[in-house]
Structure formats: structure tokens, C-alpha cells
Amino acid sequence: xxxxxxxxxxxxxxxxxxxxxxxxxxxxxxxxxxxxxxxxxxxxxxxxxxxxxxxxxxxxxxxxxxxxxxxxxxxxxxxxxxxxxxxxxxxxxxxxxxxxxxxxxxxxxxxxxxxxxxxxxxxxxxxxxxxxxxxxxxxxxxxxxxxxxxxxxxxxxxxxxxxxxxxxxxxxxxxxxxxxxxxxxxxxxxxxxxxxxxxxxxxxxxxxxxxxxxxxxxxxxxxxxxxxxxxxxxxxxxxxxxxxxxxxxxxxxxxxxxxxxxxxxxxxxxxxxxxxxxxxxxxxxxxxxxxxxxxxx
Amino acid sequence: xxxxxxxxxxxxxxxxxxxxxxxxxxxxxxxxxxxxxxxxxxxxxxxxxxxxxxxxxxxxxxxxxxxxxxxxxxxxxxxxxxxxxxxxxxxxxxxxxxxxxxxxxxxxxxxxxxxxxxxxxxxxxxxxxxxxxxxxxxxxxxxxxxxxxxxxxxxxxxxxxxxxxxxxxxxxxxxxxxxxxxxxxxxxxxxxxxxxxxxxxxxxxxxxxxxxxxxxxxxxxxxxxxxxxxxxxxxxxxxxxxxxxxxxxxxxxxxxxxxxxxxxxxxxxxxxxxxxxxxxxxxxxxxxxxxxxxxxx
Numbered sequence: 084x085x086x087x088x089x090x091x092x093x094x095x096x097x098x099x100x101x102x103x104x105x106x107x108x109x110x111x112x113x114x115x116x117x118x119x120x121x122x123x124x125x126x127x128x129x130x131x132x133x134x135x136x137x138x139x140x141x142x143x144x145x146x147x148x149x150x151x152x153x154x155x156x157x158x159x160x161x162x163x164x165x166x167x168x169x170x171x172x173x174x175x176x177x178x179x180x181x182x183x184x185x186x187x188x189x190x191x192x193x194x195x196x197x198x199x200x201x202x203x204x205x206x207x208x209x210x211x212x213x214x215x216x217x218x219x220x221x222x223x224x225x226x227x228x229x230x231x232x233x234x235x236x237x238x239x240x241x242x243x244x245x246x247x248x249x250x251x252x253x254x255x256x257x258x259x260x261x262x263x264x265x266x267x268x269x270x271x272x273x274x275x276x277x278x279x280x281x282x283x284x285x286x287x288x289x290x291x292x293x294x295x296x297x298x299x300x301x302x303x304x305x306x307x308x309x310x311x312x313x314x315x316x317x318x319x320x321x322x323x324x325x326x327x328x329x330x331x332x333x334x335x336x337x338x339x340x341x342x343x344x345x346x347x348x349x350x351x352x353x354x355x356x357x358x359x360x361x362x363x364x365x366x367x368x369x370x371x372x373x374x375x376x377x378x379x380x
Numbered sequence: 381x382x383x384x385x386x387x388x389x390x391x392x393x394x395x396x397x398x399x400x401x402x403x404x405x406x407x408x409x410x411x412x413x414x415x416x417x418x419x420x421x422x423x424x425x426x427x428x429x430x431x432x433x434x435x436x437x438x439x440x441x442x443x444x445x446x447x448x449x450x451x452x453x454x455x456x457x458x459x460x461x462x463x464x465x466x467x468x469x470x471x472x473x474x475x476x477x478x479x480x481x482x483x484x485x486x487x488x489x490x491x492x493x494x495x496x497x498x499x500x501x502x503x504x505x506x507x508x509x510x511x512x513x514x515x516x517x518x519x520x521x522x523x524x525x526x527x528x529x530x531x532x533x534x535x536x537x538x539x540x541x542x543x544x545x546x547x548x549x550x551x552x553x554x555x556x557x558x559x560x561x562x563x564x565x566x567x568x569x570x571x572x573x574x575x576x577x578x579x580x581x582x583x584x585x586x587x588x589x590x591x592x593x594x595x596x597x598x599x600x601x602x603x604x605x606x607x608x609x610x611x612x613x614x615x616x617x618x619x620x621x622x623x624x625x626x627x628x629x630x631x632x633x634x635x636x637x638x639x640x641x642x643x644x645x646x647x648x649x650x651x652x653x654x655x656x657x658x659x660x661x662x663x664x665x666x667x668x669x670x671x672x673x674x675x676x677x
Contacts, residue, residue, distance in 0.1 A: 168559045262465050264582075265602035285561075286583035287597060296674060298597035300584060305562035337677035377593060378675065380634035 085326035086150070086193045087115040087319065088127040088212055089202025090159055090182060091142070093134070096311050096355065097164035097175075103309070106355040107138040108161065110202035110225070113312030116359050117346045118200070118323030119145040120367060125193045126150055127212070129185040131158040141360060149190040154181040169310055170284065189215040198326035200318060201245065203227040206237040210244050221331045223247035223278075225318060231258045243275035246331075249318045251282045264289060265296070278336065280321075282314045290340055297337050302348035302374050309354045313347040316359060320346035345370045382623035383447070383490045384412040384616065385424040385509055386499025387456055387479060388439070390431070393608050393652065394461035394472075400606070403652040404435040405458065407499035407522070410609030413656050414643045415497070415620030416442040417664060422490045423447055424509070426482040428455040438657060446487040451478040466607055467581065486512040495623035497615060498542065500524040503534040507541050518628045520544035520575075522615060528555045540572035543628075546615045548579045561586060562593070575633065577618075579611045587637055594634050599645035599671050606651045610644040613656060617643035642667045 089111025095104045111128045118124045126142065127150035134153070142148060162176040187208060197220035201209040206226065213222050222245040226238050231254060238258060242248055248271055250258065255267040268279040268291035279291040287301040321336075321343035328335050345367060352358045386408025392401045408425045415421045423439065424447035431450070439445060459473040484505055494517035498506040503523065510519050519542040523535050528551060535555060539545055545568055547555065552564040565576040565588035576588040584598040618640035625632050642664060649655045 263602060263604060265600050269602075283583060286580060287595075289597075289600060296600050297677070298584075298600055298675060299677075300586075300595035300597045303562050303586060303593050303595055305560060305566075307560060334677070341677055378595060380594070380596075380631070380638055 084123045084125060084147075084193075084196050085118050085198045085200065085322055086125045086127060086189070086196040086216070087111050087118060087200045087202065087322070088150075088187055088209070089114060089200075089204055089315075091126075091128045091130050091134070091151075092159045092161050094311065094355065095160070095162040096309060098169065098309055098354075099165070099167055100308065101354065103354050105160075107141060108311060108355060109159065110312070110315045112142070112356065113315035113350065113359070114200055114202055114319030114322070116145050116356060117316040117319035117350070118326070120320065120346070120362070120364060121323035121342070122327040123147060124323060125190070125196065127187050127189065127193070128152070129154055129181050129187075131156045131181045134158050141356070145360070149192055150188075152185065154185070156181045165310070169307055172310075187212055197221065197329070198322055199223075200322040201225070202315065202318075203230070206230050206234055206241040210237070210241050213244055220329075221246050221322075221325060223249055223318065223322060225249050225315075226254065226258070228254055228257060239274050242271060245276065247278035247280065248276045249280040249282060249314075249321075251284070251314060255281050265291075280318075280340065282317060284310070284313070287344060288317070288340060290336065292333060292336070295333065297340065299340055299344055300378060302344055302370065304348050304351055307351045310351050311355065312359075313350045316350040317343040317347040341371060341374060342367070345374060381420045381422060381444075381490070381493050382415050382495045382497065382619055383422045383424060383486070383493040383513070384408050384415060384497045384499065384619070385447075385484055385506070386411060386497075386501055386612075388423075388425045388427050388431070388448075389456045389458050391608065391652065392457070392459040393606060394459075395466065395606055395651075396462065396464055397605065398651065400651050402457075404438060405608060405652060406456065407609070407612045409439070409653065410612035410647065410656065411497055411499055411616030411619070413442045413653060414613040414616035414647070415623070417617065417643070417659070417661060418620035418639070419624040420444060421620065422487070422493065424484050424486065424490070425449070426451055426478050426484075428453045428478045431455050438653070442657070446489055447485075449482065451482070453478045462607070466604055469607075484509055494518065494626070495619055496520075497619040498522070499612065499615075500527070503527050503531055503538040506538050507534070510541055517626075518543050518619075518622060520546055520615065520619060522546050522612075523551065523555070525551055525554055536571050539568060542573065544575035544577065545573045546577040546579060546618075548581070548611060552578050562588075577615075577637065579614060581607070581610070584641060585614070585637060587633065589630060589633070592630065594637065596637055596641055597675060599641055599667065601645050601648055604648045607648050608652065609656075610647045613647040614640040614644040638668060638671060639664070642671060
């Protein structure tokens with residue numbers, strides 16, 4: 084099984100075409116639902132009592148929810164607006180609500196989980212939590228500009244505490260103070276990560292491990308409606324695929340990244356989780372095949 | 381053989397590490413020298429009498445110069461500065477000089493050239509010139525923001541007059557008024573191009589032909605010194621490879637794009653033409669092999 088620790092949110096997402104208010108979102112939601120296409124996935128997160136029943140049903144349909152705390156108060160809320168190009172998002176409002184005082188705990192049943200994905204949580208929480216697992220085979224963390232700016236030392240400590248880091252290009256530059264992405268990745272590996280995955284949105288990703296570099300182009304999507312959660316879906320699918328294979332072989336990590344790319348490409352085709360909750364394993368397999376054929380030369 | 385029509389320049393290139401003054405540059409210089417690694421390449425361009433003998437020797441060492449006009453006056457000069465990230469360049473000065481009144485002519489010996497590359501020249505000149513060839517099998521043009529802003533209709537006419545368009549992502553958006561690159565390419569194909577190649581700098585490229593999309597990641601370079609001419613080297617190598625195979629098969633076009641990527645990656649490793657003039661076909665073959673292995677999964 085795979086355990087995913089991160090946020091569940093009520094998102095208001097404003098794109099040039101449409102504003103979606105209070106829809107189900109959050110980094111862990113996207114990551115865990117993508118992962119669940121491959122393997123049983125447990126979610127560690129917190130929501131408030133205001134989470135609509137319909138959303139709770141979506142979560143429970145796809146995920147194991149022993150790790151989901153339901154607290155007095157309101158669910159974490161995020162409000163953001165994309166620019167015309169859908170490549171830049173500015174935050175209008177963030178309300179931590181129940182997330183503010185949440186102390187995540189690993190349920191007994193999850194402690195044997197060998198694959199653990201820690202989304203862009205407070206790095207100190209991620210460090211504490213990853214230690215609660217008995218026999219981690221592969222742990223991966225994400226991070227974000229907020230933590231890099233406010234808790235850079237803790238972010239670096241977190242990198243030492245996990246096997247892999249997934250991070251977007253701008254945040255890799257911010258964190259390492261390097262501009263060239265190859266140099267960014269080398270620095271993060273020097274800090275102790277075995278694997279560094281740099282996400283480049285519509286441009287795909289770069290994976291680094293020892294002397295290996297694995298670049299992947301993104302699956303081209305002609306009709307991007309909402310990029311929210313694409314990076315989380317990418318990371319979740321990657322972890323889900325690896326957990327399903329119980330493997331950390333480099334050849335499987337490369338395949339996992341392609342599955343990550345493909346889930347990211349599905350995520351952006353509809354608003355919020357709409358596409359992810361409907362895709363079937365056949366859809367995924369077909370798109371992976373298409374991609375393999377596409378890039379062959 | 382391949383014919384390349386474009387500019388030869390004396391460039392002043394300011395990067396954060398170094399300013400190179402009055403070095404040999406120009407879109408045709410980069411494209412033709414890259415192409416010459418694969419096939420005999422003729423250059424149609426103009427320079428002034430001030431072009432240093434050393435630079436003339438570089439050109440004559442790699443290229444057929446029957447199409448090079450030497451005019452009274454000064455060579456085209458360009459002065460630009462890169463930002464810290466080496467991803468944005470601002471123009472400080474452009475002096476057209478002999479380029480201003482140049483009427484390009486195709487030498488008799490080039491008229492049988494089946495492969496023709498028209499760099500980012502005035503689109504009206506490109507249209508006129510491509511008609512002077514007797515039996516073009518594959519012609520490709522580039523363009524730039526200046527022409528899109530001042531002569532958009534002529535750019536679209538030029539697209540109808542050639543087989544393939546190579547264009548960078550920002551310019552594709554500017555030209556088509558579309559934001560999504562898949563849509564940009566579809567629009568350019570509707571205007572009459574059989575092949576559209578969108579260059580994305582360090583993120584590689586996307587090739588479109590009928591229903592085919594061929595995305596390629598760039599070859600990762602850890603030590604980028606000067607990105608000048610990378611896109612021209614990409615296009616030149618692509619054309620040089622195709623001309624050497626005398627082929628327009630889609631499988632060869634895909635391979636040609638990989639060679640383009642690889643030549644682009646060499647170009648940025650040194651200032652100006654320094655790396656391109658020293659690489660041997662063995663270096664190219666090794667990097668193509670490395671790339672093939674790198675992206676396999």
C-alpha cells in the first residue's frame with residue numbers, strides 16, 4: 084500500500100473561462116486519487132465538519148480514510164486565479180482553518196506502508212511523520228515556496244530524511260539558489276536525496292539519480308482547462324505505480340515518471356478532480372502506449 | 381546539398397559572466413555551420429568589407445560561399461544582453477548596415493538544391509527566394525517577433541510557400557494569437573505548413589505533422605555559457621541531417637529533430653560559435669546515443 088500525507092481543501096479556482104467555487108481539492112486529494120489508480124492508498128489529512136457529504140463520498144470511494152481526521156471547524160480553503168496563459172496562478176486567499184492546529188498521526192494500519200508520499204506540508208511535520216513508519220522502502224516529499232522562504236533549514240533537513248524529492252523548477256531554483264536545473268538537482272542530491280524530480284509543468288520533468296538524468300517531455304494536451312493539481316497528480320501516480328510494483332528499480336522509477344506525466348495530462352483536461360475520478364486503468368494504459376509511440380524515433 | 385539563407389553578424393553578447401564583443405554570429409552562420417556537420421552547405425548572405433579575415437576563414441572552412449555577397453559598408457551588428465537566468469535576452473542595439481539594402485540572389489550552382497533553409501529574414505525576401513530554386517524537396521523557414529509585428533500577412537504567405545516552419549514558443553503564440561502550443565501548431569498547419577516545429581529552448585521541441593505530434597526533451601546541459609544561436613543550430617542541424625539523407629520520411633524528420641536538439645546543446649556550452657566549430661561527427665554521434673539511452677524507459 085501507499086500512504087499519502089497532505090492537504091484536503093475546498094478550492095475556489097478562477098480560470099479565464101470559469102470560476103469553480105468550493106470544489107474538492109488539496110495536494111493530497113489529487114496525489115492520493117491519482118495513486119489509487121494503481122494501488123490501495125491511505126490518506127492522512129484533516130477536514131472540517133463542513134466538508135460536503137458528496138466530497139466525503141468521493142474520498143471514501145477511492146481511498147482508505149483511517150488517517151482522515153474530521154475536526155470541529157472549517158476545512159482548509161484556497162482561492163486562486165490563473166492568468167490568461169493558465170501558467171501562472173496568484174493566490175487571492177488562504178484560510179488554514181482546521182489545518183492550522185493539526186497534528187498528523189500515522190494510523191497503526193499504515194505503519195507497515197513501505198511507500199510514503201509527503202506532499203507540500205510543513206517540513207517539520209513531514210520529518211516527524213516519516214519517522215513513524217516502520218519499514219519505509221521509498222519515501223518522497225514535495226515542498227513549496229512558502230516553506231523555502233520561511234523554513235529553509237527544515238526543508239533541507241526534510242530532504243535528508245527522505246529518499247526522493249519532487250519539486251517544481253521555480254522552487255528548485257529558489258531552494259538551491261542555482262539557476263541551471265541540472266545544478267539545482269545536484270545540490271539537492273548533495274543534501275542527501277537519492278532521487279530528485281524536477282517538475283516543469285507543460286514541459287515535462289527531469290529525474291536525477293547518481294549520474295543518471297532522465298528527461299521526459301509532457302504528454303501534449305490541446306485543451307487545458309484547469310492545471311490545478313497536475314503536479315500533485317504526477318507525484319501521486321508516480322508513487323502509486325512504484326508501490327504497485329513494490330519496486331525502486333531505476334527502470335521502474337523511469338516508468339513511474341511516465342505514468343506521472345500521463346496522470347498529470349489527464350488532470351488538466353477538466354476542472355478540479357473531474358477527469359481524475361472518471362479515468363479507468365484502460366484510459367491510462369492507452370495514453371501511456373500513445374506516449375511511448377509518440378516519442379519513439 | 382543544403383542552401384541556407386540568413387544573416388551573418390558581428391555580435392556583442394553580454395552574459396552575466398562575460399561580454400564577447402564583435403564575435404562572429406548571425407542566424408545563418410549558426411544554422412549553416414551546424415548543417416555542415418552533415419552535408420555540403422551553401423550560404424546566401426551578405427557581409428561588409430569590415431568582416432575580419434579570421435571570420436571569413438571560419439566561414440570558408442565550413443561552407444560554400446558562392447552565395448556570400450561582400451558589400452561596401454559595415455557588416456550587420458547586433459548587441460544584446462542576457463538576464464541572470466540566461467533565458468531572456470534584451471536587444472541593446474541593432475545596426476542593419478549592409479543588410480538593409482541587400483537583395484539576395486540564388487547562385488546558379490545552388491538552384492538545384494533540394495533542401496532550403498530560410499532563416500528569420502524578411503518574409504517577403506524568403507518568399508521571393510524560395511521560388512528561385514528549381515526543385516525544392518523540403519523548404520523550412522523561421523521567423524521572429526519583428527516580422528510578426530510588422531508584416532504578419534507576409535509571414536502567413538511565407539508559411540504557405542514552404543513545407544515546414546520552425547518557430548519558438550513565444551513567437552508561435554504571438555503569430556497565431558493562441559496560447560496553447562498544440563493549438564498554435566494546428567493554426568499554422570491550417571495556413572499551409574506541412575510541418576510545424578515549435579522550439580522551447582531548454583525544454584526541447586514539439587513537432588507537428590498531420591495528426592502526429594513528436595515531443596522531444598532537450599539534452600540537459602549543466603553548464604550553459606551562451607544560448608545565442610542554439611535555435612538556429614537546432615534548425616540547421618535538422619535540415620543538414622535531412623539533406624544528407626535526401627529524405628523527408630517522417631521517421632527521418634524525427635531523427636533530424638533529435639540531431640537538432642543535440643547540436644543546440646553543443647552550441648550553448650561555449651560562447652558564440654566556439655563549440656560548434658570544434659565538434660566532430662563522433663561527438664555528435666556519441667551525444668545522440670547518450671540521448672537515446674537517456675530517454676529510454
